[in-house]
Amino acid sequence: MERRTFITTALVGTACLALGVNYCSSDHLSVNAKLDDKHRLLFSVLLPVFLDGAWPDVPALKRDAENRTLDAIEHTISILPKESQLELEQLLDLLEGRLGLLILTGSMTPLMMRNSAELVDMLQSWRTSFMEMMVTAYQGLRELVMASYYSAPEHWSRLHYAKPNFLEEMK
């Protein structure tokens, strides 16, 4: 595989605040690309692993945070330069197909059928891999998820961070 043919990008995200529909459903064991061209189901499986400990504890708030993050990821992908978009789409398509999963994870089991420990093992194996493409896959997804989650002011309460409000006060 060529050096640049399969490298995901690293991203910094934005979010649009409209609450999307939660596509995550445990009934789905495989992804119908036509029904999920935004890869929401795939990310809904990965978010709990990446954001373990960062999510709100209250289930309703957690669901809202997940939807917000999925929206932000979708928006971020839409504004990427063409080259980065193609690289990322290639990775996501591989993760949604059995052959791609076999190449990337050594197993054809769909990600949504794997438990948290198995998903952590998968991320750790990429993270510590000696293969550049595995590390870039991990880092691209990691940065996309982290940037998208922390782009939303609603997710800053654990940080005790808030932007100054003088602009609003001056209006």
Next chain:
Amino acid sequence: MAIEDPIVTGLNSGWAHINAGQLTENQTLEADVVIVGSGAGGGTAAEILTKAGLSVIIVEGGPLKSSKDFVMEERSAYPDLYQQAAGMKTTDKAIGIFQGRAVGGSTTVNWTTSIRTPEPALAFWASDKSVQGLSKEELTPWFEQMEQRLNISEWPFDPNRNNAALKEGCEQLGWDYTVIKRNVKGCWNTGYCGMGCPVNAKQSMLVTTIPAALEGGATLVSQAKVIKLAHHDDKIYAVKAQALDSNMRSLPVEVIFKAKHYILAAGAIHTPTIMLRSKLPDPYEIIGKRTFLHPTLLSGAMFTDPINGHSGAPQSIYSDEFVWKNGADGELGYKLEVPPIHPILIASKTIGYGQSHAELMANFNQLQVTIALVRDGYHENSPGGEVKLTEYGSTLDYPLTDAFWRAARRAYASMAELQFAAGANKVLPISEGMPYLGSWSEAKQAITNMDLAPLKTVVASAHVMGGCPLGEDRKMSMVNSYGESHYFENLSVMDGSIFPTSLGANPQLSIYGITARNATRLAEKLKS
């Protein structure tokens, strides 16, 4: 009372601004001088040339955004104001690059640090890079002129806690440090410079030279991406640009610019990209090569007291203790500074995920971050990177060399020593595999043995330089010491791409001062 937006006021008063994204037909525009890019070089040149009585068109690929759009949120600032939504990376993804992409260029989003070109850099350029007329004495009046123009002066207030830690560490260890000069006027000390100044205190090109040029009759064309220069023999005869929509996607509208003289000021990635795409003569294969980044390493530290690194002037102290320690072309030196600490920046530029990352973010306000900017381009094992054309644009291929990794190890040690000296409880070098380190002695040993590698070690850059170097020897330069093309009589380059090496200092004031000198000379030539 709301903050007045000088861009809105100016546009209402009749400034000539064309948003190419709203054009429905191809256009041809003419002027004495066409300037490609509106950052530190383009903005400075535009004001000087307009004041000299020349008609000027400024062409900018990014959008025209102003204080009404600067809402102090990373989620809108990054896609609106940065190249690739602040997600630009080198070819192998090992270095993240922050570069502006809006009217004002990187000056719209930089952290205001203003430093004159260090003397060892100027001396190296004179001795090794055939540069003439850029000694400290010769440049001093130009720096003074631009410092006055942009209100550059030493920050008179206490540093925020993030910068204070850098100062305290230096004091404890007897290391050199300097209070930073900033280009601000009436700064509110909020800490959001990197998202566009919401109160127009930062004296960026957006609120200084570009308004002055527009007031003097210049025309600004935004959202017009320059594709190439048309040339014949020793003359450029047109610049061809493509209109972009608000998402920076190409539109089927072309804008052609014609002028007596053309200035490339699109920054050290895009100026070489335009030159390569235009197939300009390059007998010594110089264009795009020797591109430098000040590749930067990060070290986090946890303090007991609040650091609140998001609040207050982002940079007000730096240390040059290690920049030139081994001579200009000896082992690579590094400058110590701090960055502002905001959620996306920190979440994405740290390591790990899940519980460990959540814990780091939960201690966000106790986190101090020190950065080490490695001075590249002097040592023989520090040749920098190369801008290369791709199917959709260009990429910067920048291999990190052994000399860089040796500097990185020294830099991590210096940062940890400094952070413990400043009172840190624990220090976290931002590189895969490194745990929190509880003392300087523990850190010293761990850093000596730590694994350093591309992608595993977080490396970032906010300073892109080189790729179209100046000098008198054609074998090592594309433009002369006045930024004039060696091959075209009506083409100049005025941006960070002309630096033959990195600077060992934040670049904006170097670009302002050298451009002021070179644009003044160009104005005299064009008027004579």
